[in-house]
Amino acid sequence: SQKIEQNSEALNIQEGKTATLTCNYTNYSPAYLQWYRQDPGRGPVFLLLIRENEKEKRKERLKVTFDTTLKQSLFHITASQPADSATYLCALPGYSSASKIIFGSGTRLSIRP
Amino acid sequence: ETGVTQSPTHLIKTRGQQVTLRCSSQSGHNTVSWYQQALGQGPQFIFQYYREEENGRGNFPPRFSGLQFPNYSSELNVNALELDDSALYLCASSLELAGGPEQYFGPGTRLTVT
Numbered sequence: 032s033q034k035i036e037q038n039s040e041a042l043n044i045q046e047g048k049t050a051t052l053t054c055n056y057t058n059y060s061p062a063y064l065q066w067y068r069q070d071p072g073r074g075p076v077f078l079l080l081i082r083e084n085e086k087e088k089r090k091e092r093l094k095v096t097f098d099t100t101l102k103q104s105l106f107h108i109t110a111s112q113p114a115d116s117a118t119y120l121c122a123l124p125g126y127s128s129a130s131k132i133i134f135g136s137g138t139r140l141s142i143r144p
Numbered sequence: 145e146t147g148v149t150q151s152p153t154h155l156i157k158t159r160g161q162q163v164t165l166r167c168s169s170q171s172g173h174n175t176v177s178w179y180q181q182a183l184g185q186g187p188q189f190i191f192q193y194y195r196e197e198e199n200g201r202g203n204f205p206p207r208f209s210g211l212q213f214p215n216y217s218s219e220l221n222v223n224a225l226e227l228d229d230s231a232l233y234l235c236a237s238s239l240e241l242a243g244g245p246e247q248y249f250g251p252g253t254r255l256t257v258t
Contacts, residue, residue: 035186065246074148074234074249075187120186130200132177132247134186 033058033126035135037119043141044111052106052138054121061123064097064104069118069137078119079106111142147171148237148250156256157225165220165253169237175199176218177247178210179234187234193218194240222255230257 036055044050054064063082067075081088081097081104088095094107108115118137125131147170157163169176175194179187189202193212207223216237222229232254236247 067249072232072252072254074236074252075247077246077248080246122186125189125200130175130177130192130194131189131202133189134179136184136186 033123033133035121035123035133037121037135038138039136041139041141043143046111046113046142046144048111050108050111050115050140050142052119052140054104054106054135056102056123059126060099060102063124064095065122065132066093066095066104066106067120067122067134069120071118075120108140113142113144116141148235148248150233150235150250150253152253153251154254154256156258159225159227159257161225162221162223163225163255165222165233165235165255167218167220167235167237167250169216169218169235170248173237173239173248174216175238175240176212176216177236177238178218178220179236180204180229181232181234181252183231190220225257227257230255 034057065080066078069075079095081095092109096105118139120134120137122132122134149168151166177192178190181187190204191201192199196212209221212218232252234252236249238247
């Protein structure tokens with residue numbers, strides 16, 4: 032069955048540095064991968080979608096890479112700020128049904144001033 | 145803020161009872177998905193509705209059921225509540241597009257079963 036793995040431990044980064052989060056998946060090749068941000072007690076907020084034929088995508092201070100050979104996506108936040116502190120989730124469409132989106136368990140990111 | 149709203153915000157129910165959660169999707173979106181999120185976990189897909197028909201279901205028992213209305217709002221019904229049903233229930237709306245739609249989530253309903 033499909034499996035998504037994200038850094039289970041929280042990531043603590045000094046303000047101004049680049050934060051890098053990892054999403055690994057197994058057992059199939061998705062057509063795309065999504066990244067979401069979730070603040071405590073709130074619903075996830077869509078950030079970026081990268082397709083299998085795209086190596087890299089950028090949006091302001093965010094950059095996502097998608098390596099279909101390694102079955103891995105990296106999510107970077109450059110010039111990190113305390114306001115970037117949140118849990119970041121990666122998500123893939125299901126193997127048997129594209130409507131079934133599979134989420135990882137998320138990585139909690141803390142940016143200290 | 146997305147245009148997706150959910151009600152109620154919080155709910156406390158007793159084991160064995162039934163509950164109905166409601167979701168209004170973002171204007172123009174014809175697809176609604178429901179998720180269950182336990183503490184410290186990612187959202188788990190329950191089911192999706194597209195133009196009032198169920199369009200995919202996750203590994204949840206039949207006591208989890210849903211509806212989508214002509215205005216694309218949606219309900220999630222859970223019968224015979226169990227303690228493990230305590231979680232944050234999220235709905236997400238999207239405009240069905242080929243190749244992967246973005247989903248817009250509501251704030252969620254926090255359900256506690258005692």
